[in-house]
Amino acid sequence: MNYLDFEKPLSEIEGKAEELRALARTTSGMDVSKEAEALDRKAETALRDLYKNLTAWQKCQVARHPDRPHCKDYIDGLFTEYTTLAGDRAFADDHSVMGGLARFNDRPVMVIGHEKGNDTKSRIERNFGMARPEGYRKAIRLMDLADRFRLPVITLVDTPGAYPGKGAEERGQAEAIARSTEKCLSLGVPLISVVIGEGGSGGAVAFATANRVAMLEHSIYSVISPEGCASILWKDAEKMREAAEALRLTAQDLAKLGIIDKIVPEPVGGAQRAPKDAIEAVGKAIESLLGELSGKSRAELLADRRRKYLEMGSKGLAA
Amino acid sequence: MNWITNYVRPKINSLFSRREVPENLWTKCPECGTMLFHRELAANLNVCSACDHHMTMGARERMMSLFDGGIFSEIKVPDPVVDPLGFRDQKKYSDRMKAAQKASGAKDAMLVAEGEIARTPVVAAVQDFSFMAGSMGMYVGNAIIAAAEHAVKTKKPLVLFSASGGARMQEGMLSLMQMPRTTVAVQLLKEAGLPYIMVLTHPTTGGVTASYAMLGDIQIAEPNAQIGFAGARVIEQTIREKLPEGFQRAEYLLDHGMLDRVVHRKNLREELATMIRMLMSLPPPIKGDLAPPPPPPEPEVLPTPAESEG
Ligand SMILES: [Zn+2]
DSSP states (O other): OOOOGGGHHHHHHHHHHHHHHHHHHHSTTOOOHHHHHHHHHHHHHHHHHHHHTOOHHHHHHHHTOTTSOOHHHHHHHHOEEEEEOOOOSSSOOOTTEEEEEEEETTEEEEEEEEOOOSSHHHHHHTGGGOOOHHHHHHHHHHHHHHHHTTOOEEEEEEESOSOOOHHHHHTTHHHHHHHHHHHHHHOSSOEEEEEEEEEEHHHHHHHHOOSEEEEETTOEEESSOHHHHIIIIISOGGGHHHHHHHHTOBHHHHHHTTSOSEEEOOOTTOTTTOHHHHHHHHHHHHHHHHHHHTTOOHHHHHHHHHHHHHHTTSSSOOO | OOHHHHHHSSOOOTTOOSOOOOSOOEEEOTTTOOEEEHHHHHHTTTBOTTTOOBOOOOHHHHHHHHSGGGOEEEOOOOOOOSSTTOOBSSSBHHHHHHHHHHHHSSSSSEEEEEEEETTEEEEEEEEOTTTGGGOBOHHHHHHHHHHHHHHHHHTOOEEEEEEESSBOGGGHHHHHTHHHHHHHHHHHHHHTTOOEEEEEEEEEOGGGTTTGGGOOSEEEEOTTOBBOSSOHHHHHHHHTSOOOTTTTBHHHHHHTTSOSEEOOHHHHHHHHHHHHHHHTTOOOOOGGGSOOOOOOOOOOOOOOOOOSOO
């Protein structure tokens, strides 16, 4: 278990319980179950208390937690017959974006998402979830395919942002993001997006311009990283806590601002503590959001999405 | 077309300017360092006469230099909620806004107007880099939507001049949501079969480049304009190498297939009219239709430091 800095009190309690049990295993006739269970209960309370009122910055840390389930875990857990489709047909296959045909509750769909990887090797291969132009162009191609065969599109968003590289710029990073957003807005099929970790700026918008957008309880979605914002506006990257607060990047704030449609509850202690439960909860959310859109015609789905974005920010804002 | 009714009907914006003439009548070219007299610089459309560097242009000055006789009428932009997040960094966002409004006499970083270019009716939207680095918040989104809707209603093409550091961080996710919002505006034009011409000016970066600024039917840039998504410094830190000469500049993008044309400011009016008239199946512009250059605008106020996303 990787502990975050604010989880230190918890790590101490859990560490003690672990030590106690280890001691009992090597010492015959020693019964520590009562003490260990008491510590477990204490840890549980501490965990609950910690996660009840996470600050915006703490949520950023949880959203980026290395043990959090990633796109691949959700695809494995929620879809059957997943069949990867690769490449942008122009330059390369971007491994930071995965996608393909799959069945969700037996229904054929197109699923696309950012994948960060979960160890050094896969993280490098996935470029830490930072897409290059080819990633967006692959997504555009898959969305187009889904549209022609009337398959709903489900996107899973988890990216620090677009990759700031020389080649990425030369090959039209900005154009690729703009076209992907445009494609999202042109689909005549349901488009549902779930922010499962980090929704990093334009790289997230390119996938998440959807009929319905859900966010996991401790995920974030922001115009800029708190560190980046702090270094520009506070002239000090260490002011990321203040920046995270000011940016209103939590699921709870974004629901209030009318930017997202649904918050998916996470297990106590975050998705990283019980990935299976988190994956199941996301599945339920996708099912219910797809249900909301069932029976809508192509024209209605297009108009629904367009209206949503045109009206965004014009109502429901408490000044 | 009757020149007189055309001349009288629109609100004449060019006669008054709220700005006072700054004491310093000389501007130093940021590229070559030559000191340029403000009257000469204005007559030259803010292009350095020594090195041809295209300096940033205020929205009003741009409109005046664009339209026949410098005449245009403004199109109203719906006011968004002010400071929706109650954002505060070292300063309050509401105070930053007030200061920017006071310094510029403008409401926000975009001006929308209609007029004629070589007698070709056009709606134009101009982003003003001097207003909080041209950053895109809800007002800019509303302006682009208003411009597109007006163009569709009156069956006119839209010419959009971008100049921006990116999304306005002080409006948080509401600024990022202007990417899909402005994309919807572009779709409205495309569905109506109306030309959407982008003119990218120095600098155009971040979320602006990654939305409406890269979706033009025709992509024009001014010479040497910086155009990109990520900031050059961020890229250098990431890849740990020096970027090549001219990286993220208009000519570099042209070479990499990202633009249709790089056009000198003095040729822009004529090129726009020529292309728009072909796209709209109108006869070619009559040379005499091009009005003489507009009266020189007031001196340019130098842009404030960048305040937007990298
Ligand atoms: Zn010069």
